[in-house]
Amino acid sequence: MLSDKKRRVNVCTIGHVDHGKTTLTSAITKVATIRHGGSGKFLEYQDIDRAPEEKQRGITINAAHVPYETQKSSVIHVDCPGHADYVKNMIVGSTQVDFAVLVIDVFKGIQPQTKEHILLIDRVGVPSVCVFLNKMDLVKEEDMLIVDLITEEIQELLNKNGYKDFKIIQGSALLAINGDQGEYGESAIDQVLDLIDSCETRLREIDQPFLMQIEDTCTITGRGTVATGRVVRGKATKDMKIEIVGTKGYKTETVITGVQMFRKTVDEICPGDDAGVLVRGVDRKDIGRGFLLVAPNSVKVAKKVVCTLYVLSKAEGGRSTGFSLAYAPQIFIRSLYITCSFTKLGQSSSVDDAIDIALPGDQIQAEVEFIYTAPVEEGLEVIMREGNITIACGRITSIIS
Numbered sequence: 386m387l388s389d390k391k392r393r394v395n396v397c398t399i400g401h402v403d404h405g406k407t408t409l410t411s412a413i414t415k416v417a418t419i420r421h422g423g424s425g426k427f428l429e430y431q432d433i434d435r436a437p438e439e440k441q442r443g444i445t446i447n448a449a450h451v452p453y454e455t456q457k458s459s460v461i462h463v464d465c466p467g468h469a470d471y472v473k474n475m476i477v478g479s480t481q482v483d484f485a486v487l488v489i490d491v492f493k494g495i496q497p498q499t500k501e502h503i504l505l506i507d508r509v510g511v512p513s514v515c516v517f518l519n520k521m522d523l524v525k526e527e528d529m530l531i532v533d534l535i536t537e538e539i540q541e542l543l544n545k546n547g548y549k550d551f552k553i554i555q556g557s558a559l560l561a562i563n564g565d566q567g568e569y570g571e572s573a574i575d576q577v578l579d580l581i582d583s584c585e586t587r588l589r590e591i592d593q594p595f596l597m598q599i600e601d602t603c604t605i606t607g608r609g610t611v612a613t614g615r616v617v618r619g620k621a622t623k624d625m626k627i628e629i630v631g632t633k634g635y636k637t638e639t640v641i642t643g644v645q646m647f648r649k650t651v652d653e654i655c656p657g658d659d660a661g662v663l664v665r666g667v668d669r670k671d672i673g674r675g676f677l678l679v680a681p682n683s684v685k686v687a688k689k690v691v692c693t694l695y696v697l698s699k700a701e702g703g704r705s706t707g708f709s710l711a712y713a714p715q716i717f718i719r720s721l722y723i724t725c726s727f728t729k730l731g732q733s734s735s736v737d738d739a740i741d742i743a744l745p746g747d748q749i750q751a752e753v754e755f756i757y758t759a760p761v762e763e764g765l766e767v768i769m770r771e772g773n774i775t776i777a778c779g780r781i782t783s784i785i786s
Contacts, residue, residue, distance in 0.1 A: 391454065393589075394581055395481055395657050397463040399506060400488035401496035405519040405558050407433050407449075409488050410464040412561035414453050416574040423454030433464055450659045452647050457582040461659050465502075481615050481657055482506070484584040485514045486577060487543075491521055491555075494535045495542060501702045501775055507546045508766055508778040513584040514543065515552045517577065522557040522569045552580060589656040594680035595619030595627065597654075597662065598720040602669050609642065610669045612678055613661045614720065619680060621662065622653050629667060630684050630760045631676035632723065638681065639664045675721025677760050686758045687784045689728065691736050691750060692767055694779035698745040703776050707744040714776055717768040721759055725769075728752045743777075752785065 398406040415427040433449045449464040463482065485506045489499060506514065516539055524532060536553055543551055556573025557565075565571065600614040612629075621627065625641045643663035644651055654660040662678060677684060697703025708714075709730070716725040729752035732738040736750040743749050761781055769777040 391457055391459045392586070393461070393655075393657050394455075394458040394483050394584065394586055395461050395463070396484045396486065396581055397465050397482045397506075397511075398486045398488055399465050399502040401490075401493070401498040401502075404488045404490040404493065404496075404499075405517075406488045407464050408562065409486065409517055409519065409558040410449075410451060410462060412558040412574055413462065413577060414451060415562060416571050417453040417455055417460075417578060419571075420575070420578070421454050421456055423459075426453075450647075455578045455582050460581060461657070481587065481617060482509075482511045483513065483586040483657075484581055485511045487514060487516045487539075488519055488558075489516060489535070489539065491518050491524055491532060491535060495538055497702060500542065503542060503546050503548075504697070504701065504775065504778070505768065507548070508768055510587070510766065512587060513551075513580075514548050515554060515577065515580050516543070517558075517573070518553060518555045519558055521555045522560050522565075552576070587657070590618035591620060591655060593618040594683035595621045595625075595678070596680070596684065597621070597660065597678040599672065599676045599678065600674055600720050602672055602674075603661075604669050605663065609663055609665060610667045610672070611661045611663050612672065612676075614659070614678075616654050616656050616658045616660060617719070618656050620653055620655050621660075621678070626681060627664075628679050628681050628684075629664070629672055629676055630679055630686060631672060632721070632759050633757045634686070635671065635676070636686070637667065637671075639667050641665075675719070675723070675759070677719075679760075684760050684762065685784065687755075687761050687786060688758045689752065689754045689785040690761055690781045691783045691785065692753050692779050693733070693782050694743075694749050694751055694767075694769070694777045696743050696745055696747045696749065696777045697775060702774060703745055704771070704774065705745065707742040707747075708776070709742050714769045714771045716753065716755070717770065718759065718761060718765055718781075722770075723759060724756045725753050726756075728754050750782070 398410050400406050418427050451462045453460050554573050554576045557569040560570035561574045596617045598614045599612045603611050628638055630636050642665050644654055645661040699705040710727045713726045715722050729736050730740050730743050731750045733748040736752055763781055765781045
């Protein structure tokens with residue numbers, strides 16, 4: 386188990402597909418285990434990308450959760466998918482994260498998913514970031530000017546998205562895995578570990594009513610259904626009464642009959658923890674991703690809300706044209722994603738100051754209706770997507786019905 390004497394930090398690796406995110410995650414687990422031991426262990430690439438399709442295609446599809454320890458921190462590290470088809474899994478993986486490591490292949494530079502991932506971690510509130518400029522061991526001396534140009538582009542992009550104080554580390558994840566002690570090998574990983582230990586972390590709402598977002602479910606034969614996900618706020622223990630709140634009016638009371646983290650039984654789970662919660666009398670087929678485990682009567686469901694939204698421009702990875710009331714994108718709220726539509730489009734001053742079309746680059750207010758009821762709260766960050774592009778970001782400002 387992760388040490389409870391160290392501060393808890395949630396970390397994620399993000400970036401474009403094939404830039405080396407999973408290789409870097411593997412390298413971090415190796416160096417962290419060598420330097421600091423603890424309950425973590427070295428995980429090879431194939432141990433992190435475990436699903437058959439991930440192994441066959443050589444890409445990360447679902448966010449993988451990996452524990453390790455640094456000198457000062459107990460870390461839960463999420464290796465997020467970079468492929469455009471799986472950005473929805475990246476959004477779920479990056480919620481409640483304290484520190485993001487943006488991986489960029491020095492030979493490819495900034496790519497479409499690089500830009501989108503930076504935008505998304507800003508919108509879900511990740512407070513701190515660093516950049517790992519990967520494959521530096523393959524750069525020839527005469528090509529270092531290109532590295533300087535890429536570095537300037539990275540700084541400009543991160544500054545534009547609100548990140549001012551960050552470090553760009555030059556390294557090689559593969560060198561580190563192979564035990565190289567040089568500046569691009571384990572020394573570069575040491576810099577990442579030091580930044581994790583000094584990063585700003587989110588405020589943990591320990592004293593608030595319990596809420597855990599469900600990311601997956603499974604069944605333990607003879608025992609019942611397990612909901613897995615990340616604790617957003619509050620605490621939970623065995624024998625505690627909770628509600629499961631979901632879509633289409635689903636709501637049921639149950640009791641927690643077991644709590645685990647990384648296959649180890651624990652007494653209590655707290656904000657930021659990745660946990661598995663065994664619940665009594667609940668059929669796995671009735672619950673799923675996007676549902677919530679909550680303290681009784683603490684979360685409302687709604688079908689219609691008002692959101693303040695920023696519509697992304699084409700240059701930011703959004704649409705090249707505007708949209709009207711007929712538009713029906715997907716909306717992402719915590720680990721839930723469902724289809725929605727617009728019943729009103731308004732100017733940034735008020736949803737009642739009607740506009741016919743929301744154009745790329747506009748700041749608007751919108752009345753948004755889900756295709757079915759869903760658990761929501763005022764102030765929640767939302768992301769809207771159409772196919773493989775992010776079209777708008779914002780937050781829920783009020784609940785209508």
